[in-house]
Amino acid sequence: MVKTVKALGIRAPNAGILAANVLRSLEDPKEEVRFIVNPGAETGMDAVARRYGYSMEVSRLEKDLEIRMVPSGKTMEEIDVTGETCPGPVLIVGERLSALAVGERLKVKSASADTLADITAAITASGSRILGEGTEGDRHVITVEKDEKKEMPQGNLSVANRDRVLIVQSNGTGNAERAYATFIFSKVAVSMGKKVTIFLLMDGVSIARKGSAAGVKHPAFPPLDQLMDEMVKAGVTMYACENSAAFRGISEKDLAFGVKLAGAATYIQLLSDPTYAVVNF
Amino acid sequence: MNMTYQVIALAILFSSMITGFIIFRMQGMKLAPHFGALILALIVTLAALITGISAVAVVAAFLQVIVTLTAYTQLYKILQDNFQTAPGYGAHLALVTMLPVLAIAGLLM
Numbered sequence: 001m002v003k004t005v006k007a008l009g010i011r012a013p014n015a016g017i018l019a020a021n022v023l024r025s026l027e028d029p030k031e032e033v034r035f036i037v038n039p040g041a042e043t044g045m046d047a048v049a050r051r052y053g054y055s056m057e058v059s060r061l062e063k064d065l066e067i068r069m070v071p072s073g074k075t076m077e078e079i080d081v082t083g084e085t086c087p088g089p090v091l092i093v094g095e096r097l098s099a100l101a102v103g104e105r106l107k108v109k110s111a112s113a114d115t116l117a118d119i120t121a122a123i124t125a126s127g128s129r130i131l132g133e134g135t136e137g138d139r140h141v142i143t144v145e146k147d148e149k150k151e152m153p154q155g156n157l158s159v160a161n162r163d164r165v166l167i168v169q170s171n172g173t174g175n176a177e178r179a180y181a182t183f184i185f186s187k188v189a190v191s192m193g194k195k196v197t198i199f200l201l202m203d204g205v206s207i208a209r210k211g212s213a214a215g216v217k218h219p220a221f222p223p224l225d226q227l228m229d230e231m232v233k234a235g236v237t238m239y240a241c242e243n244s245a246a247f248r249g250i251s252e253k254d255l256a257f258g259v260k261l262a263g264a265a266t267y268i269q270l271l272s273d274p275t276y277a278v279v280n281f
Numbered sequence: 282m283n284m285t286y287q288v289i290a291l292a293i294l295f296s297s298m299i300t301g302f303i304i305f306r307m308q309g310m311k312l313a314p315h316f317g318a319l320i321l322a323l324i325v326t327l328a329a330l331i332t333g334i335s336a337v338a339v340v341a342a343f344l345q346v347i348v349t350l351t352a353y354t355q356l357y358k359i360l361q362d363n364f365q366t367a368p369g370y371g372a373h374l375a376l377v378t379m380l381p382v383l384a385i386a387g388l389l390m
Contacts (some may be wrong), residue, residue: 206361237344
């Protein structure tokens, strides 16, 4: 369990005195405590944490600071999802997170950075936070803090600035016109200052296989691989559905330059984002 | 040489022109070598039937086999990864797959 104490408006050293009183009066000495304070109020709180056998971490919220006091020796729960395929990792982490209390943390490891990116999309969509990411040996790691989803104020959807475009491509190299349309529309959207994300789904992942776009040609246009390279260099994000790729025996090493594998959570997150206009090819 | 097989091959080549045109529209210039082979085989098969010359019929049979080979070599990459659009190519592949059988039958019987 994690106790949260909002101490906004209390300055140092009073915030430290409050922290000492809170730590002294805890019923469970293994309980973690989060203090939400104004910047500057944390001065002296580290000495309080040491005195009561806690380690202290400071992280910045939007305007305020989060001071987390963790009993020394308490270890964070860890989970390794290496080898699991989409949507396995998202479901495993989601289940584990649901058993945690708000404020508790979980370390998630995987050999694939793309898998962690998918988990990150699912976690942030559910309201929890990613506190940090990095590597440990051959594993990519993220640290997650459980939180509750904040309700969006009414009216926000209608004023969302739709300045991003999601192009869903599910026909692949088997339909040259749709394949061309994907990248020509991307080019137009980029020229209009839009941020473009292409999600290759089902047959669409055939475009992601290294060298396959070079075979799609039309006299009126440059070869598809040229358009694709141009879009990657222009900053277009290109995802290939992990499941669709697995169905076709396409692995990470078979992917064309600039394409990343992504799971169902990333796709759902993109579709749910009101700032995206969605186009299907 | 039995010219009956060449008549059947000619009918298949005509039909393949239609199915081939449809997949050419879907696929674009990638299929140009196959479409070229198809047109050439059609012309030579027609010439073999009009002239009745065995040597021309042998060339026609050879080109009919080439039509099948180019269809598969050009479409292999597409069929490898495109499961949903593959049926669009089915009719053309089914037609051209008959050609080598007829070509061999025409030469041997």
